[in-house]
Every structure is written in structure tokens, then in C-alpha cells.
Amino acid sequence: QKEVEQDPGPLSVPEGAIVSLNCTYSNSAFQYFMWYRQYSRKGPELLMYTYSSGNKEDGRFTAQVDKSSKYISLFIRDSQPSDSATYLCAMIYFNKFYFGSGTKLNVKP
Amino acid sequence: NAGVTQTPKFQVLKTGQSMTLQCAQDMNHNSMYWYRQDPGMGLRLIYYSASEGTTDKGEVPNGYNVSRLNKREFSLRLESAAPSQTSVYFCASSSGPYTEAFFGQGTRLTVV
Numbered sequence: 001q002k003e004v005e006q007d008p009g010p011l012s013v014p015e016g017a018i019v020s021l022n023c024t025y026s027n028s029a030f031q032y033f034m035w036y037r038q039y040s041r042k043g044p045e046l047l048m049y050t051y052s053s054g055n056k057e058d059g060r061f062t063a064q065v066d067k068s069s070k071y072i073s074l075f076i077r078d079s080q081p082s083d084s085a086t087y088l089c090a091m092i093y094f095n096k097f098y099f100g101s102g103t104k105l106n107v108k109p
Numbered sequence: 110n111a112g113v114t115q116t117p118k119f120q121v122l123k124t125g126q127s128m129t130l131q132c133a134q135d136m137n138h139n140s141m142y143w144y145r146q147d148p149g150m151g152l153r154l155i156y157y158s159a160s161e162g163t164t165d166k167g168e169v170p171n172g173y174n175v176s177r178l179n180k181r182e183f184s185l186r187l188e189s190a191a192p193s194q195t196s197v198y199f200c201a202s203s204s205g206p207y208t209e210a211f212f213g214q215g216t217r218l219t220v221v
Contacts, residue, residue, distance in 0.1 A: 008149070032207050043113075043199055043212035044152075088152070094206050095140055095159045096167075101151035 003027055006089055006100030015109050019076040023089035023100045026070065030091040030098070033065050035074045038086045038102065047087075048074065079107045111135050113213035115200050121219045122190045130185040130216050132200030140203045141183035142210065143167075143175060145196040152199065158183055159206075190220045 006023045013019055021035075031052050036044035048063040050056045056063045062075040076083055086102040116131045134141065143155040144167075154167030158177040172194060174186045183202075187194055197217050201210040 034209055036212075041215075041217075043214045046209050046211065049209045090210075092207050092209075095157065095203075096154070097142070097152075097201075097210055099152040101149065 001026055003098045004089060004091060004100045007103055008101055010104040010106055012106045012108060013079055015079060015081060015107055017079050017107070019079050019083070019105060019107075021074040021076075021087050021089075021103050021105070023072050024070055025072070025091055025098070027091070027093065027098075028067070028070065029093055030070075031067075032092040033063070033072050034090040034092070035061075035063055036088045036090060038088060040085075044088055076105075079105075081107050081109050083107050113200055113202055113211055115198075115213035115216050117216060118214065119217045121221060122187075123221055124191060126190050127186065127188050128190065129187075130198055130200075130218075131182070132184065132213060133182045134200075134202040134211075135181065136202060136204070136211065137180070138202035138204050138211075139180070140205060141177065142201040142203075143173075143183070143185045144199045144201065145169065145194075146199060146215075147196050155185065155198075190218075192220045194218065195220045 035048040038044040053067045060077045064073040086104045088102040089100040091098045113134045142157040144152045156175040158164045161180045200213045203210045
């Protein structure tokens with residue numbers, strides 16, 4: 001079993017829709033969680049960094065962590081064509097990062 | 110604000126050739142990482158350096174060597190390139206344990 005599971009998609013939504021991206025993980029020791037956005041042929045860029053359970057909001061983005069279910073989510077409100085990218089979840093344990101395989105999102109104008 | 114800089118951006122090698130991928134960060138980060146990214150496989154850790162002077166194997170170290178030249182620079186060497194090493198390589202850095210990683214723009218390597 002992989003440490004982090006993420007549905008690869010692709011996920012296609014109309015502009016303005018609310019998008020929900022999700023990951024599950026197996027290691028209950030994970031406490032630090034991140035979401036990265038990766039545009040085609042570019043490096044991943046950090047979107048959200050959260051600690052432990054709860055919600056964190058930044059503009060149109062909300063990251064949610066449910067440690068009891070080992071489940072994290074990223075919500076994108078009022079999605080835009082510029083949000084079209086691959087989204088990777090990640091967890092840190094000490095000096096190592098554990099990445100999901102990424103969900104490809106396409107927001108249609 | 111350069112962040113993490115990788116060179117070269119593109120490279121084509123013949124099987125058996127060697128090359129070194131260079132990575133430098135200007136954020137005074139302690140930890141540096143090399144990943145490869147293949148379709149459907151996500152990011153896989155090749156080697157990492159938790160601090161200057163230390164290096165450790167990751168998930169897929171075979172066929173690679175690394176050097177942490179100083180705090181800023183972390184290089185990845187392919188001694189005898191194989192077609193299976195065709196991939197996009199990313200360098201990343203973080204300030205320490207439990208802190209977020211920042212990535213370079215990648216090196217697209219093709220081995221023919």
C-alpha cells in the first residue's frame with residue numbers, strides 16, 4: 001500500500017465551479033500537510049501548508065485535514081481556467097516528503 | 110528572488126554517457142532533495158541531504174550519485190545513463206524538518 005493515495009483524474013469542471021481534491025494516507029504519524037500546484041512543464045509550487053487537523057483558508061483555496069479519517073482535501077471556490085493544473089498533496093515526516101501522484105484539473109471557460 | 114535554480118533545463122544523452130545535474134538554492138536552506146517525476150508515478154525521491162555534509166538514499170537511488178558541495182549546492186550525477194533514466198528531474202530545498210519544500214523548474218532528460 002502506498003503511503004499517500006490520490007485520484008489521478010482528470011477532473012474537468014466548468015468555470016466558477018467549486019472543486020474538491022482529496023488524498024488519503026496511511027501513516028498516522030503525519031502531522032504536516034501540503035498542497036502543491038504544478039503547471040505543465042513547470043516545477044511544483046506550494047499552495048497551502050497546514051498542521052494537524054482543521055481548516056486553513058487562503059483566498060479561494062481552503063485546505064482541510066481530518067486526521068481521524070486520514071483524509072485531506074483542497075477546495076477551490078469560483079474556479080478559473082488559470083487553475084487548470086495538476087495538484088499534488090504531500091505530507092512531511094521529519095526530513096522526508098511523501099507525495100500523492102497528483103490530480104489533473106481542467107477548468108473549462 | 111531566484112529560489113531553487115537547476116541547470117541544464119533540457120538534455121539529451123546517449124546510453125552510457127555521464128552527466129551531472131546542478132542545483133543551487135539561495136534561501137539558506139539546510140535540506141536539499143532530488144526527485145524524478147514520471148507519468149503516473151508521481152514524484153519519487155532519489156537522494157536527499159538533510160544538512161551540509163550528509164546525504165541519504167531515497168526511494169530510487171540506483172544509477173545515481175550525489176554531492177552536497179556546500180550549503181547552497183546539491184548535484185546529481187548519472188555515471189552511465191540508461192533509457193530508464195529518461196525523466197524530469199526536480200531539485201527541492203527546505204529549511205529543516207517539518208518545513209515545506211520549494212522546487213526548481215526541473216531538468217528534462219532524455220536518454221537514447
